[in-house]
Amino acid sequence: MAKRSAPEVNAGSMADIAFLLLIFFLVTTTIPKDSGINRKLPPMEPPNEDQVVIKQKNIFTVLINGNDQLLVEDELMELKDLRKAAIEFLDNGGTTDAEGNKCDYCNGKKDLTSSDHPDKAIISLKSERETSYKTYISVQNELVAAYNDLRNIRALEIGPKKGFRDMDFVKMEKNFRDANFVGNKEKMKEVIDQIRKEYPEKLSEVQ
Amino acid sequence: MSKFKGKKDNALPAVNTASLPDIVFMLLFFFMVVTVMREDTLMIDNLLPQADQVEKLEKKYPISYIYAGKPGKGYEKFGTEARLQLNDKFADISEIRAFISAERASIAREELVDFLTVSLKVDKEANMGIVSDIKKELREANALKINYTVGTGSALDN
Numbered sequence: 001m002a003k004r005s006a007p008e009v010n011a012g013s014m015a016d017i018a019f020l021l022l023i024f025f026l027v028t029t030t031i032p033k034d035s036g037i038n039r040k041l042p043p044m045e046p047p048n049e050d051q052v053v054i055k056q057k058n059i060f061t062v063l064i065n066g067n068d069q070l071l072v073e074d075e076l077m078e079l080k081d082l083r084k085a086a087i088e089f090l091d092n093g094g095t096t097d098a099e100g101n102k103c104d105y106c107n108g109k110k111d112l113t114s115s116d117h118p119d120k121a122i123i124s125l126k127s128e129r130e131t132s133y134k135t136y137i138s139v140q141n142e143l144v145a146a147y148n149d150l151r152n153i154r155a156l157e158i159g160p161k162k163g164f165r166d167m168d169f170v171k172m173e174k175n176f177r178d179a180n181f182v183g184n185k186e187k188m189k190e191v192i193d194q195i196r197k198e199y200p201e202k203l204s205e206v207q
Numbered sequence: 208m209s210k211f212k213g214k215k216d217n218a219l220p221a222v223n224t225a226s227l228p229d230i231v232f233m234l235l236f237f238f239m240v241v242t243v244m245r246e247d248t249l250m251i252d253n254l255l256p257q258a259d260q261v262e263k264l265e266k267k268y269p270i271s272y273i274y275a276g277k278p279g280k281g282y283e284k285f286g287t288e289a290r291l292q293l294n295d296k297f298a299d300i301s302e303i304r305a306f307i308s309a310e311r312a313s314i315a316r317e318e319l320v321d322f323l324t325v326s327l328k329v330d331k332e333a334n335m336g337i338v339s340d341i342k343k344e345l346r347e348a349n350a351l352k353i354n355y356t357v358g359t360g361s362a363l364d365n
Contacts, residue, residue: 017233138365
């Protein structure tokens with residue numbers, strides 16, 4: 001048998017294969033990043049004797065019982081209706097705020113038996129020890145969503161006047177944090193602060 | 208010219224190593240992609256609930272993680288009630304304050320100490336009892352910035 005030298009394997013396309021794989025993994029990889037609902041706990045206070053009296057109509061009570069049922073303003077409610085109910089309560093604008101200003105940006109029913117002003121409206125959330133965490137998070141999420149929805153509507157109203165077209169509140173906050181955003185950030189901060197002041201997030205948890 | 212010929216005729220041709228770097232790079236990238244960096248080894252079930260009004264947890268500020276959930280596979284002897292995990296071991300509610308002080312002490316830049324955010328990674332099946340206990344301890348420890356870490360999805364499906 002004649003002696004043959006081993007044929008050389010063509011390795012020219014090896015680099016192409018490697019690059020193909022590299023690009024495939026680059027495209028399909030997502031870097032997981034934690035996200036969640038930010039909250040601030042109330043600080044521990046020394047027992048205070050003089051209690052602030054808040055009118056019952058300015059408090060929106062949400063109670064989650066041990067069987068994960070929702071009791072909103074003393075009525076049983078489904079989770080999917082909570083956001084709408086909270087928006088109606090917050091955006092009511094029945095009378096005036098502490099300084100006597102009418103809520104001229106509210107779109108609510110101006111019902112005298114519901115909240116006076118978004119500045120005065122407080123949502124009170126109470127849960128029991130047996131309440132499951134997932135229900136609690138869902139309720140928290142819906143209440144945050146109620147605030148965000150109202151703020152978004154307001155941002156779309158006043159945004160265009162200040163030169164921020166087609167940008168709702170959530171987007172504004174995101175752009176404000178984004179270092180690559182091109183635009184007037186100072187002006188945007190003004191708009192964000194104004195909306196935050198008009199719809200302050202007053203969510204209190206009963207311990 | 209013929210005097211330079213015929214020297215290597217009988218030797219085997221050398222293996223082509225030109226593609227070796229490619230293979231090495233491929234392996235490198237493969238491992239880079241499949242590696243998940245995680246801070247702690249979980250000894251509990253930790254399936255997070257879902258919500259859609261979420262904000263990103265900014266990594267530029269210091270974050271401490273508190274896990275809670277029912278003991279996971281291999282740790283059944285610790286019972287079926289939701290437990291607390293700090294770092295790599297089960298902990299008691301009362302250890303939270305010491306944990307927060309330790310976390311504060313480990314922050315290298317002093318001006319960031321006040322920005323410490325506590326990320327609560329609680330299993331969706333846990334109940335609020337343990338969560339409110341944790342929150343109470345955090346208030347005592349004056350760690351007031353918290354984040355209920357959740358998955359992204361519709362909250363109505365929980």
